[in-house]
Amino acid sequence: MADTAHAAHVGAHLETHSETSTGLDSRKLAIWTFIGSECLFFASLIGTYLVYRGRSLVGPFPHEEWVSPAGVHFEPILEIKLVTVGTALLLFSSLFVVLALNGAQRGRRGQLLTWLGMTILCGMFFIGMQVYEFTHFVHKGLTIKTNLFGASFFTLTGFHGTHVTIGVIWLITVFILALRRKLPPEKALNLEIAALYWHFVDVVWVVIFPVVYLMK
Amino acid sequence: MHQRNSALRRHLGWAPLCALLTATLAACTDPAYTQNTLNPRGDFARMVDHVFLTTVWWAALAFVLVEGALLYAVFRFKGRPDDPEPKQIHGNTTVEIIWTIIPALILAMIAVPTVRAIFKTYEVPVGPDVTEIEVIGHQWWWEFRYPKAGVVTAGEMHVPMGQPVALRMTTQDVLHSFWVPQFAGKRDVFPNRNNVLWFRAEVTGNFSGQCAEFCGIEHGRMGYRLVSESPADFDKYIKGLQATAPPGSATMRMVSSAAPATPVQVSTSGATVPQQKARGDTAAASVQAAPAAPAAPSDPLVAQGEKLFTMKGCIGCHSLDATKPTGIGPNLANVGSRTYIAAGMLPNTDENLARWISNAQAVKPGVLMPNLMLKPDEAKALVAYLRTHK
Amino acid sequence: MATTVTGDLRTQAAHAHAEPTGLWSWITTVDHKRIGILYGASAFMFFLIGGLEALLLRIQLGRPDNTFLSPDAYNQLFTMHGTTMIFLAVMPLSAMFFNFFIPLLIGARDVAFPRLNAFSYWVFILGGLFLNASFLFHAAPNAGWFGYANLTSTQYSPGLNIDFWMIGLQILGIASLAAAVNFFVTVLNLRAPGMKLMRMPMFVWMSFITQALLLLAFPVITVALILLMFDRFFGTHFYVPSAGGDPILWQHLFWIFGHPEVYILILPAFGIVSEVLPVFSRKPLFGYAAMVFSGAFIAFLGFGVWSHHMFSTGMGPIADTVFSLSTMLIAIPTGVKIFNWIGTIWGGSIQLKTPMYFALGFIAMFIMGGLSGVMHASPPADLQQTDTYFIVAHFHYVLFGGSIFALTSGAYYWWPKMFGRMLDEKIGKIHFWLMLIGFNLTFFPMHFAGLLGMPRRVYTYSAETGLTWLNQLETVGALVLFLAIAAFLYNILKAWAGPRNAPADPWNGATLEWAIPSPPQPFNFAEIPVVHSRDPLWELKRERGGPLPEPARVSGAGIHMPNPSFWPALTACGVAAMLIGVMLLPKLGPWGIIAGGALLLFGVFNWAFEPA
């Protein structure tokens, strides 16, 4: 009756990694499901941004100069250089977290902590970049209320930034676990799930960067 | 015929089937239904009706066959608990393919006339014989402008029978939907663009229509009247409106060239909607021979009304000059001769008019015309005055 | 072998498992069956509220120029009626069946994430109560259930009404998404051994597809609502035309959500009747694979038809054509379903019990709703129909004649399993006939009212329109519906007062839930069954050559079930508080949001580090 005992076991540990019908861990499947759902969230925001591209009645504009009716001159507002750095940081953080995961799975604590720390730093830099960018825009006269570009830009990148922030908080939690030696290889999944979310936040930026910053 | 229906109603009104019969019988011809879409009186509505009936017949066929099969199966295969187990069938590929294909064929029968009609609905007639009307939705009444003639009116849209009418529609505030039940269908109106609808009326008469997109508290009372009349009467009507301009018709000219531009100001920030190209400048020339505006009032009641119209602030929202587009309220240039007032709600009797202007809020709660607290004699004077504006 | 495994279920004698009771046990429960009951009870309450709102609407429309309701009251009531019925009645009633029966039907002990499940429920109920709390402020939402911009802008709707709606729907969206992730994973991962995907009961399949729809559709309305929220609270101009915004964007986003939403409402119903019909025809479901694929195809197509709600906006002939044709296409897979149901009862031995009545009523009524849907799908014709009672007739035929009939069928079918009590057959049949007659009397004349010129969402009409008698028929019908629902209530109360003596398998069922006692024990299956076919219980009974013995209640000692937890409910409060904090920004400043966020984080961390 080995199989019956085994079957009873299936129901017993519902939230832990155990034999499931697909053989896949439920939590991992859940985060993928959630990521799938998030695709539609960002699609709606990106769709809104694209639909309103070039339809602002007043400036400042992303890529064009603008002279206001009062005669004030506005430069194109986007700062490609700054954002390129942020983009690169976010991409590297994806590499770092996958290295950290590799460390976690092989029980190499040093590798895990180093790269996870690097990931968190990159994430924080990215957030810092965005905070700087946002305040800079406000000083240059673009707020969320100014025009459609402002509204759709701040909403899209702002929600992405919120996701990055949540990701950073999550990774910090995992980092603390790892520091306290609570992330042994058999629990590497805890990091893997956070990492999947992190990569997703990264690929969303991979889309946002050209769509918002590079297309005139 | 009508009587027989009501008898039927009394006896069997509860049964859905009889409702069906009575309604279909009554619907086709019964003038009792003032917004009857099954009784088209214009070419657009006729085309739409034709497509609709096509779908109805195919749907009816599907309905009878499928519901019939269902009922048959229920009665034919009714069992008892102790019956032997019926034959266990899991499926049948041939049958399944057949009942995938047949609906597809039926849909094709519906789709072809549909697509043909879709393209027609967007073919707005153009040409010198086309009467262009600009329809502007307001919370909760309709404004109509005749750009070629340079006049504006409200609540009642006159069209010449037999001639193509092209409606160019927008809104001053929120979305509405302009519905012409017996002549065309509906089109929603948007603040930031124009929408179109067209038709050719086949009969004369006074018809009703109303707003069909929820637009706030008084959406239910946002009606209007459509008056279809002979081209000669229509001409007279337009001339009459033009004549409401004060003598020295500079204003008229101004409006007729400005009107096409439809200066639809969006109330929030004053940004303008894209302006249309000027149209119908030539028509302005024909406006010369307008009769004089109403003579100075001889009746003292009317004179008092005239004073009150300014004193009570009516003038702030309403204009009595059909060549001047007005602000918040409907243009009242020909209010005296309209068949209905208050967006198609009240027949235009003296009592109703008095009731309305004394306290519009009591008649149509939430309406954007304030309660002006008129005393009965003031109301009477105003009514008398408004009656002179035909 | 299989016999032994499942046989073991029924022979292990032992002391009854002590089930916790009391309010606290309901707040902290993570048992999918109890959460299901919570969903059901709440949703039914909301259904009664929504029905009462409808009755008020009907009374107002019972006479021309009636002043029973003020225009504003009418607008609030129809908005809340639609919103309540869709988001607070039909969706959570389906959720009740997901919760209670998906694990039972796939042979699992619980859902994949029991605490997340509790969280979903608590978010849902808070959202529902919040929406209805608007009545206390005389500020119930009043712009219709699809709240078209720019009427919802601060300029044209300055009050709290739209705020309640906007925030309430966002709260409800979170509940739906959390539940959808949970059930999606549950169906994929917790199936009993041998329960291959193509052996799953049809209800599980349709529910699974519904979860996919929820996952893909809800983010879109969330974004639409966020943009609206920014417009109203932070001065953006997404839907404000004077600054270049376009109100039509709202319509697109709303209906990209909205059309899949109507399939979210109907697919579980399809699933339910696909369970009921075979059992009461004593014949397996006809064309199982075709049923699965047509369900999936309907859902997939459902994402490509949204603009059929916008034909009158003048999208241009090409867009009209595309959306018209894609919409018509959906009739094909839906037709396949209808025909397969008829194929199921064809040649069967039909047992006319109450659940079967409602299932058959469902087919008959849904066909009518579907056919009027096809009539709307023709844009020229729809230019007359749209925003009239013809549409109101269509969607009540699919929503009430479809979803509600099927959900009622499911309620009668599964009631014994849920509560261990049988509902009365005789009252059930009275309920059915009252409902069928009342339903048709209410909604059939609406087709004619619409075609004869009755626009929807009007608080009154004048006698001149000639529509009085049709409206009166409809109002009488609504009163008959009231009696029908009252009969159902009476049936429930009667069963409640009666003995708890329902057998485990009252209908000669085909699926796993009928193998265990009614009501099931907290762990569902003492031993996880092994499945060899689509109708495992029928197979078992056939092998045995007769009905199975009544399964005994067992101790369940040694079966580890997740512990009750308070954190999901607390986290839910945090979520709700945070969003309500947004609404209170002008009053409290950011403090409401911060407090809610803190509560949320507190809840989440305690939840995450609490041993399961």
Added chain:
Amino acid sequence: MDAQVAATPGTTPLDHDHDHPGPAVYVKIGIILFILTALEVAVYEVGYNHADAGFGAVLHPVVVPVLLLLSACKFALVAMFYMHLKSDSRLFSGVFVFPLVIAAVIICALVALFFYLHSLHY
């Protein structure tokens, strides 16, 4: 036979043992990603700012498709290697790619619908 079936939990397990690529591959992918990003910015610079002559003139009309292509490549690389979709169960790919396709179609449809709408003038 029956025992055999019972021994396999549920349907066939879809998950192979984690044969994820190692750090060397990750770093290589990282370098490619970096290069692609640099290319993106270069396309932007050359295609827009030096559009009057030479390669810029060639590039100018196709900047948008090229950018989209580069971005899609980056997206695919991250998803396949860093998110392990290439080596993990195909179920994960399905759960991700299906929504992604719907998302892309919806974005395209919205853009097309608005473009079409603005092209109608009445």
